[in-house]
Amino acid sequence: MRVHILSVGNELLIGDTVNTNASRMGRWLTQAGLTCARVVTVGDEYDALTDALDAAFRQADAVLLTGGLGPTHDDITKSVLCGYFGVELVRHEPTLVAVRRMFERRGLAFPPSNFAQADLPANAEVLPNPLGTAPGLWFEHQGKPLAVMPGVPREMAHLMEHEVMPRLVARAGGRAYRDRYYQVVGIGESTLSDWVIGPVDDLLQPGLTMAFLPHTEGITLRISSVADTPARAEAALQPLATRISTKAAAYIFASDAHTRLETAVVALLTEAGRTLATAESCTGGWISNLVTNVPGSSAVFLGGVAAYANAAKTDLLDVPADLIAAHGAVSKEVAIAMAAGAARRFGADYALSTTGIAGPGGGSADKPVGLVWIGFHGPLGTFAVEARFFKERLVNKEKAALTALDILRRQVLGIPGMPYDLQPEYP
Amino acid sequence: MRVHILSVGNELLIGDTVNTNASRMGRWLTQAGLTCARVVTVGDEYDALTDALDAAFRQADAVLLTGGLGPTHDDITKSVLCGYFGVELVRHEPTLVAVRRMFERRGLAFPPSNFAQADLPANAEVLPNPLGTAPGLWFEHQGKPLAVMPGVPREMAHLMEHEVMPRLVARAGGRAYRDRYYQVVGIGESTLSDWVIGPVDDLLQPGLTMAFLPHTEGITLRISSVADTPARAEAALQPLATRISTKAAAYIFASDAHTRLETAVVALLTEAGRTLATAESCTGGWISNLVTNVPGSSAVFLGGVAAYANAAKTDLLDVPADLIAAHGAVSKEVAIAMAAGAARRFGADYALSTTGIAGPGGGSADKPVGLVWIGFHGPLGTFAVEARFFKERLVNKEKAALTALDILRRQVLGIPGMPYDLQPEYP
Numbered sequence: 001m002r003v004h005i006l007s008v009g010n011e012l013l014i015g016d017t018v019n020t021n022a023s024r025m026g027r028w029l030t031q032a033g034l035t036c037a038r039v040v041t042v043g044d045e046y047d048a049l050t051d052a053l054d055a056a057f058r059q060a061d062a063v064l065l066t067g068g069l070g071p072t073h074d075d076i077t078k079s080v081l082c083g084y085f086g087v088e089l090v091r092h093e094p095t096l097v098a099v100r101r102m103f104e105r106r107g108l109a110f111p112p113s114n115f116a117q118a119d120l121p122a123n124a125e126v127l128p129n130p131l132g133t134a135p136g137l138w139f140e141h142q143g144k145p146l147a148v149m150p151g152v153p154r155e156m157a158h159l160m161e162h163e164v165m166p167r168l169v170a171r172a173g174g175r176a177y178r179d180r181y182y183q184v185v186g187i188g189e190s191t192l193s194d195w196v197i198g199p200v201d202d203l204l205q206p207g208l209t210m211a212f213l214p215h216t217e218g219i220t221l222r223i224s225s226v227a228d229t230p231a232r233a234e235a236a237l238q239p240l241a242t243r244i245s246t247k248a249a250a251y252i253f254a255s256d257a258h259t260r261l262e263t264a265v266v267a268l269l270t271e272a273g274r275t276l277a278t279a280e281s282c283t284g285g286w287i288s289n290l291v292t293n294v295p296g297s298s299a300v301f302l303g304g305v306a307a308y309a310n311a312a313k314t315d316l317l318d319v320p321a322d323l324i325a326a327h328g329a330v331s332k333e334v335a336i337a338m339a340a341g342a343a344r345r346f347g348a349d350y351a352l353s354t355t356g357i358a359g360p361g362g363g364s365a366d367k368p369v370g371l372v373w374i375g376f377h378g379p380l381g382t383f384a385v386e387a388r389f390f391k392e393r394l395v396n397k398e399k400a401a402l403t404a405l406d407i408l409r410r411q412v413l414g415i416p417g418m419p420y421d422l423q424p425e426y427p
Numbered sequence: 428m429r430v431h432i433l434s435v436g437n438e439l440l441i442g443d444t445v446n447t448n449a450s451r452m453g454r455w456l457t458q459a460g461l462t463c464a465r466v467v468t469v470g471d472e473y474d475a476l477t478d479a480l481d482a483a484f485r486q487a488d489a490v491l492l493t494g495g496l497g498p499t500h501d502d503i504t505k506s507v508l509c510g511y512f513g514v515e516l517v518r519h520e521p522t523l524v525a526v527r528r529m530f531e532r533r534g535l536a537f538p539p540s541n542f543a544q545a546d547l548p549a550n551a552e553v554l555p556n557p558l559g560t561a562p563g564l565w566f567e568h569q570g571k572p573l574a575v576m577p578g579v580p581r582e583m584a585h586l587m588e589h590e591v592m593p594r595l596v597a598r599a600g601g602r603a604y605r606d607r608y609y610q611v612v613g614i615g616e617s618t619l620s621d622w623v624i625g626p627v628d629d630l631l632q633p634g635l636t637m638a639f640l641p642h643t644e645g646i647t648l649r650i651s652s653v654a655d656t657p658a659r660a661e662a663a664l665q666p667l668a669t670r671i672s673t674k675a676a677a678y679i680f681a682s683d684a685h686t687r688l689e690t691a692v693v694a695l696l697t698e699a700g701r702t703l704a705t706a707e708s709c710t711g712g713w714i715s716n717l718v719t720n721v722p723g724s725s726a727v728f729l730g731g732v733a734a735y736a737n738a739a740k741t742d743l744l745d746v747p748a749d750l751i752a753a754h755g756a757v758s759k760e761v762a763i764a765m766a767a768g769a770a771r772r773f774g775a776d777y778a779l780s781t782t783g784i785a786g787p788g789g790g791s792a793d794k795p796v797g798l799v800w801i802g803f804h805g806p807l808g809t810f811a812v813e814a815r816f817f818k819e820r821l822v823n824k825e826k827a828a829l830t831a832l833d834i835l836r837r838q839v840l841g842i843p844g845m846p847y848d849l850q851p852e853y854p
Contacts, residue, residue: 301711
């Protein structure tokens with residue numbers, strides 16, 4: 001099934017917004033064994049959108065459209081659809097009720113332009129969108145489906161996952177696709193590829209692919225297989241999956257496409273019945289924020305201190321002022337004292353601490369921007385590691401937070417060795 | 428001049444690469460007063476690219492194409508161009524010399540596939556590319572220009588800046604473009620549009636546009652104008668700019684395209700010589716993390732407590748245990764006590780606190796998921812507001828953090844009223 005994507009919005013053409021929606025949709029289609037054959041971006045312009053819609057119906061087997069469904073005057077997608085299909089807008093009461101309820105639950109007055117959100121082309125099947133005021137729309141035209149979704153990425157993603165992809169896949173039939181994903185942390189892409197996993201040429205065969213997808217939080221490793229039947233696609237994957245999961249075991253924290261490191265760590269702590277506290281200087285709350293993003297984290301996360309000022313390190317974490325004076329706030333000794341202080345103050349089994357130079361200012365020859373001491377306290381002892389990230393401020397913060405969480409993950413699991421082969425230093 | 432962009436490459440369709448090139452080119456065109464009317468992405472496929480090229484020549488005044496110029500077998504752009512124009516590839520000696528020299532300077536052997544980089548369509552004008560092995564190409568067809576560039580972002584950027592844009596602008600006879608951006612927070616899109624700014628039909632005129640771009644952190648409002656001269660474009664913007672900046676003054680925290688709320692708040696505190704501390708329960712560090720993302724925030728941010736467990740609220744923020752027992756952790760009283768406690772413990776002028784039900788679990792009829800009490804302490808007093816966000820966990824956290832920062836922004840500036848018309852409640 002060849003699918004065309006239409007992305008609608010002046011903000012995409014003038015460069016205010018990068019078209020990440022099309023990439024995500026393309027990936028979904030590809031992973032389902034469908035072909036994303038073309039992406040066309042047009043502005044909020046009647047003739048251009050009509051023309052693009054017409055071309056897509058002529059050339060593709062199915063069309064996905066995002067954007068231009070909002071309540072303001074620059075949103076014209078619904079009016080173009082009405083013109084193209086020769087239908088009128090009709091008030092869809094269930095949508096109006098849902099949108100009204102959204103405002104009521106927040107105790108907000110209902111602005112009149114939102115009535116328009118419930119006026120939908122008469123020939124549309126309505127796809128409920130619990131995340132926003134514009135529902136998705138499904139049309140059948142010339143025997144081909146057209147799915148219309150809001151351009152807001154999380155609303156598009158919800159509708160793609162729950163409404164659009166299941167319908168497309170059911171319709172396409174076709175070849176079988178299978179994949180495995182591995183989430184990897186604490187190692188660089190080339191080290192993972194060249195030395196940890198090593199050559200895999202002996203296992204690759206037609207229809208079987210392996211891809212390294214590096215991102216700021218680590219590396220996603222995908223292997224995928226296309227074959228005539230699900231059983232054959234699955235069988236083709238097995239040897240490579242076994243090789244990877246054996247060789248890279250220490251670095252893999254999840255065997256799926258989406259699990260985040262903090263989610264894996266909270267699950268490990270929950271299973272172990274252990275608690276965590278944090279003491280963050282240079283990361284400023286990045287770790288506690290990540291951990292508390294995980295539903296149910298309140299069962300294991302007791303709390304943290306973002307100790308930016310030295311007085312906060314002393315008053316709230318019991319780091320002796322003379323320790324800071326002797327070694328500097330960015331030091332092994334202070335990192336260890338912060339972790340131990342957080343564990344004691346919050347009564348936690350484990351504690352993580354960070355103290356470093358996030359940048360762009362504050363660096364010196366001795367302690368350059370990107371230097372971070374990460375402290376750890378756990379049932380078996382206390383140590384710190386010296387990490388050097390040498391990136392921009394936000395990347396230094398994020399890398400420090402993720403490295404700290406990976407140290408915790410390895411300690412809870414009893415994995416020997418540190419991420420990036422960092423060396424633990426003891427008090 | 429209406430320009431179409433053709434982006435070529437399977438990696439764009441399957442979602443491995445996000446099409447940032449098209450965004451950057453769109454911005455260049457827009458800023459030069461040209462119109463980026465369409466972006467079409469196709470794979471490395473002969474018929475699809477030929478068809479897209481033909482459609483672009485029919486519909487646009489000029490065409491920009493990137494991608495598919497590499498030396499490997501999946502790069503077919505040059506062969507499509509030869510087929511489309513009915514010409515042959517011809518060896519271009521200056522290009523061969525330049526590519527050879529690149530390898531020599533790096534002390535590398537010259538792989539034979541690079542000879543193909545100097546074989547160019549006979550009707551092309553060659554645009555030198557000092558950053559890579561594939562030169563840019565310039566064609567004239569049916570009185571319209573076609574510029575072809577490599578897909579490597581920095582090579583595309585070099586050619587756009589030095590070769591393509593100057594030619595296009597000279598040809599278009601230059602219209603002038605001007606814009607203004609406003610960053611807005613603490614209000615919904617429809618409320619802003621319908622009630623705060625109100626109808627602007629009296630000010631709109633040909634060439635003048637207004638766009639609302641909602642995103643998770645707020646709304647970006649853009650007005651832009653195209654006219655014969657810079658002075659006319661500027662003059663056309665003025666009345667609308669004045670209307671917006673007057674009517675929406677309380678909600679605008681920056682008058683540019685990219686400033687974030689936390690950056691604006693840190694700048695305000697720095698200017699006022701005031702300090703901040705945080706006490707976060709349901710936001711878990713989101714506020715402190717945002718604030719410490721800002722370079723120089725250490726001058727105003729003293730620190731924060733992520734007080735997830737009740738014991739942490741009592742031990743580190745001096746919230747009386749019987750206050751929590753009497754009102755519950757999610758209450759006006761506890762929010763106020765947390766803010767006051769953080770200000771006292773850290774010795775800060777201002778303090779923000781949050782306590783709420785982030786979800787997905789933990790809600791009740793009385794205190795549903797999405798309910799957040801936001802506490803404020805400042806030189807002029809202490810209060811809390813009850814906000815009801817009713818979203819998913821991460822959105823609830825983010826909205827609570829941003830609303831807290833907006834309350835602080837308003838208090839520092841002396842703006843009466845709260846974001847979303849929330850009502851302050853005093854002890």
